[in-house]
Structures are given as structure tokens and as C-alpha cells.
Amino acid sequence: MERKLPIVIAIAGVSGGGKTTITSELKGKLHNCKTLYFDDYDFDGPDDFVEWIENGSNPEEWNLSPLINDIKKLINEPLDYVILDFPFAYLHSKTREFIDFTVFVDTPLDIAMARRIIRDYKDGSAKDILLDMDKYIIRGRKGYLDMLDTVKPYSDLIVDGELPISDIVSIITKNIVNIE
Incomplete structure (x- = not known):
């Protein structure tokens, strides 16, 4: 049986988990592909993210x-491929039908948080960082834990987010070769 092209691959994980970096690197390794990044869109969705999780x-x-x-x-x-930087993997019914393979980047929460702080607060003040950390401790951490409970178990491949990006991309490319 000939495989359907393009193969749509969703890269999921927590904020700061490496989804965007891995998606970009994967695009450089796979031939004839395009990428879509969740953060490039302004979606209509919940006003309060933490309340949505709760x-x-x-x-x-x-x-x-x-x-x-x-x-x-x-x-x-x-x-040949479409790569999505997409946090929901198979969980959204209207996108599920298009996705052929999901990868969950399993990054420890402390590393993901450190990456997010570095990424989001390059020009921020210590006060801004402390306010963000306070919000994370009080309510935001629930969002990270929720992804581990809801997205990770339903992904086709779980990769260790502590591995070097080149190793993660290699693992993904080896696994997508077997998709029919």
C-alpha cells in the first residue's frame, strides 16, 4: 500500500519544551516539507488560560x-511532510482527522520553565520574572501538569526533551519512516 502524502506530523509539549526549535530543525532535515506554528495564529479561545485548565x-x-x-x-x-508545532496533538476533533503522527516532547518542567523565562524575558525586569514565577506557582503549573495527563498519553511517540535537539530530530525521523 502506498502511503498518503503529505504526512502531517504534530509536535506537542509544554511551553518551553522545545516544540518550535524541534519543528524548525525537523524542517531542515526532511525534504519537501512546510511548517505551521501554533503561536503564529491569533485564535479565538478561552480568555483565562488557567481557568480553562481548571x-x-x-x-x-x-x-x-x-x-x-x-x-x-x-x-x-x-x-512529503507538513509539520505542526501544535500543543493539542490528537485532542482537538477538527484537527485530528488531518494528523498522521504525533510526537510529545517530554521536557522536565523545571527545564521548560527555565527556557521559557530565558525566551520571554530577555529584556524583562527581575520584577516581571518574579511576577510570572508567582503566577506559575499559584496557578500556571496546573497547565503544564495537565498536558502530561491529557496530551502525552495519546501521542504516537514520546521523546526525552533533555536530549540534544539533533538526537530528538533523529529519533523522530527514524520513527516517521515507518508510517504507512
């Missing part, structure tokens, strides 16, 4: 129409 973190509350439209366009192009 209420069950239902992915269906996000209107992902702009992303879905872009996925539909790309799967009709003569591509």
Missing part, C-alpha cells in the same frame, strides 16, 4: 479554523 481544558473551546484552513491548503500541495 474547568477541564477542553480543546474544543478553541476555534482553530485559521490553522485548519492552512493545513487543508498544505495537504493539497505536492509535499
